[in-house]
Amino acid sequence: MTNPLLQDWNTPFGIAPFDHIADEDFASALDTALRQHRDEIDAIATAKQPASFANTLEALEAAGKSLDKVLSVFFTVAGADSNPAREALQRQFSPQMAAHFSEISGNKALFARISQVWENKDALDLTPEQQRVLMLTHRSFVRAGAALSGDEETRMKEIKARLAVLGTDFTQNLLADERDxxxxxxxxxxxxxxxxxxxxxxxxxxxxxxxxxxxxxxxxxxxxxxxxxxxxxxxxxxxxxxxxxGANGGKTDNRSIAAETLALRQERANLLGYASFADYKLETEMAKTPQAVRDLLLAVWEPARAQADADAKILTDMMQTDGVNGPLAPWDWRYYSEKRRVAEHDLDEAALKPYFQLDRMIEASFACATRLFGLAFKPLDVPLYHPDCRAWEVTRNGAHVAVFIGDYFARGSKRSGAWCSAMRAQAKFPSVQAPVVINVCNFAKGDPALLSYDDARTLFHEFGHALHQMLSNVTYESVSGTSVARDFVELPSQLYEHWLEVPEVLSEFATHAETGAPMPQDMLDKVLAAATYDMGFQTVEYVASALVDLAFHDGAAPQDPMARQAEVLEALGMPAAITMRHATPQFAHVFAGDGYSSGYYSYMWSEVMDADAFEAFEEAGGAFDPARAAALEEHILSTGGSRDAGELYTAFRGRLPGVEALLKGRGLAAE
Structure with a gap:
């Protein structure tokens, strides 16, 4: 047991000892952890005592802790600091993990015990959170194929294993194209x-x-x-x-991977009795049905496209004034849009950017959390997996709450995008554990590092996810933090973006990199006035991606996803000078795993709520209203998935929202 991944971590707050972990440790540690987890599962499944919540559901919650430790470290470094050895390990681990969890979900004896507890639930004295854990566990086993048998069961295992390989290949191909x-x-x-x-x-x-x-x-x-x-x-x-x-031909081309992935998802849904993968996937989300998703997206699409078409005419005139004939092209939009922004809003990105220093924006995100939730942040000097990483201890009233890690700079070893993950999630069972949360971004390095306004929004967005993890206060890890419906998980992150736009936050933290002077009031006014500038473009590129994702999964899987993508965009009347935010061969949200498959719409579903939720603050005492902040923590940030998402939002706001606040917030509402 000399492998550091399998030892007790006698480090500050139990942070992984990255300085003692080598790539050579992962494979043997995973083998041992898988074996331990398998033994734990077998003990639960073959127990002689009648099935109870304690000896079945709680036993499942307590199992797999060594496996959690190994995977949390591995997937952190594989995503944020990859190398050939880690890429090879990822290709090796993906089918192993798929087979392992298929074996668990297909364990008939285990499923029988879970079902026994489920059938007797009304006679048990369970807390509301325990009832929720039981329901979610039983449902996840059913949806994983636990009720299948014979050839169908075998085929389901094969599909899961193959999908795991395809997701890894998609990610690594995309990273290779971006890196090379x-x-x-x-x-x-x-x-x-x-x-x-x-x-x-x-x-x-x-x-x-x-x-x-x-x-x-x-x-x-x-x-x-x-x-x-x-x-x-x-x-x-x-x-x-x-x-x-992802579409350059050769070994890193993702188009055939996308086609096979969609076909396997469709087959998986059919095996479980669903007409389409979208029907299967959306059943457990707030949206519930593909039609509800389509209705939301199309309600936003029409005003967004109208705005984008009007903007395109203006940009085309500007381009032709420059002596460039022909239609506006996708590589022209941002250039002429920036010139138009300078002209109409007197807002120059180059003049604006020195006011958005990375360090000051980190301070701003922390300061808002201090005012809203009473959190304090103290730098930690601990070994991490890359010199760019930084860590802080998070406390409240002197008591430890969490460890927060920030990894902010782009590098060739890091996959694109930005994300938040919990290297250790909050829980109270089987023992109290405080979360270790990481934000990963891809900002350009500089001295000092300067962000665009969009970069700053990304920083606040990911920190909103981090707060969801750090303020979690549940008993069981399976419902901790961001373990919520996919179309609810973006609510805390998108809501937190609003605090970047609060004038007093910008006045304090948007200071010039060279002079230290605060942003001038006239510039601040222009920033806020231009908050919805070019929103037609931004909305069209996003909604187009979400509608293509939905079309891929609602109905028969397309044999040629690129042809299907083209059909959807043509039917929508996609503006010629705008492309999807994520075209199919690079759509990692959808094809790097199941996370956002048939679920990319969820950012907009959550935005309907976040626009409405911030209005609740404004209607009360302002952005830092203590009563609204306390309600946000009580009903949303601390509760994880321990209650239904719709119930949680209604408890916070008193009702579910409509699309009006979203259109207003994006500047797309009818005058």
């Missing part, structure tokens, strides 16, 4: 670029050992390049590389 491509810039190519873009390009060039500045496919670098570069030829080259990720 870059566009070298000569000194003359830097003309027109603001200093922060040039600095980021030089830093990226150093990482790539390119001998000069480069543009990579990191969103935090390529988007400002598309905004500011007057070189239409370079914008076109960079944009085409960006949207071609």
């Amino acid at each position: 491509w870059f566009m070298a810039l000569e000194e003359g190519d830097l003309e027109g670029l603001p200093e922060f873009v040039i600095n980021s390009a030089r830093n990226a060039g150093e990482e790539k050992n390119a001998g000069g500045p480069v543009i990579t496919l990191s969103r935090s670098l390529i988007v400002p390049f598309l905004q500011f570069s007057p070189r239409r030829d370079l914008r076109e080259k960079a944009f085409k590389a960006w949207v071609a990720r």
Whole structure:
């Protein structure tokens, strides 16, 4: 037992001892942890005593702690700091894990005991949280195929194993395309670029050992390049590389993976008696049905497309005034939109960016949590998996609440996007454990690191997820933190973005990187006035992705997903100068795993609630109203999945919301 992954971690707050863990430790640790978990499951399934909540459901909650430790460390480093050894391990582990959990969900004796407790639930003296854990556990086993037998059971296991492999391959192909491509810039190519873009390009060039500045496919670098570069030829080259990720032919092409994934999901749903994968997936969400999702998205689509079409005409006129003939292209939109923003709002991103220092925005996100929830943040000096990472102890009234880790900078070893995960979730059973939560982002490095306004929103968004984990106060880990319906999980994160827009927050923390001066009032006013600028574009690119995702899963799986994508976009009347936010070959939300499959709409479903929820603060005493903050923690942030999502929101707000607040918040409501 010398493997550090399997030992007790006598570290501050039980943080993983990253400085003692080597890649060679993972495989043997996983084998041991899987064997231990299998033995624990067998003991539960073959127990002689009659099945009870304690010896079955609570025993399941207590099982697998070693496995949790191994996987939490591995998947953290595999996603945020990958290397060839870790990529090989991920390909090895994916089918192992799929087989392991298929074995558990297919354990007939175990399912019989869970069913026995479920059938006797009314005679048991269970707390509301225990009733919820029982219902969710029983339902998850049924939905995993526990009631199947014979050839159907065998086929379900095969499907799960294959889907695990495909999801890993999709992720690694996308990472390879993002890591391998870059566009070298000569000194003359830097003309027109603001200093922060040039600095980021030089830093990226150093990482790539390119001998000069480069543009990579990191969103935090390529988007400002598309905004500011007057070189239409370079914008076109960079944009085409960006949207071609996963579709370049050869071994990293994801198109056949997407097709096979959709076919297997459809077969999986049919085995369980559902007409489509969307019917299966949405049954447990707030939306419940594909039609409810479609109704929401189309209600937003029409005003968004109308706004985007009107904006496109203005940008086309600007482009033609520059002497560029022909239609507005996708690599033109951001460039001319930025020029229009400067003209109409007198708001220059290059002048704005020095006011959004990464460190100050971290301070701002912490300060809001202090005012709302009484949390305090103290830096921790502990070994982490990469020098870029930072850690803080989170306390309230002097008592330990959580450990928060931030990993903010883009690098070639990190997959794209931003995410939050709990390396250890909050629970009180079988013993009290405080959460260890990590936010991972992909911001461009700089000295100091400067964020765009959109980057700052991302930071607040992910910290909202972190608060959901850190303020969790439930008994059982299976309903802790973000273990909620997919279309509810984005509520805390999207709601927290609103505090970035609070004038007093910007006044205090948006200070100039060189002078330290606060953002001038006239600039602050312009930032807030421009909050819904270009919202037609942003909404169209998102909703198009969500509707394509839904179309992939609602009905028969398409044999050619790219053709189906084209059909959906044509039927919608997709503006020619806007592309999906995530085209199919790079749609990791949907194809890197089941997480957001048939569920990408959930950001907008949650936005309906977050717009309405922030209105509750404004209607009360303002953004920091203590009564509303206490209600938010009591009914949403602390409760995890211990109650139905609709019940939780109604408890907080008194009712469920309509789409009106969302349209108003996006500036798309009819005047």
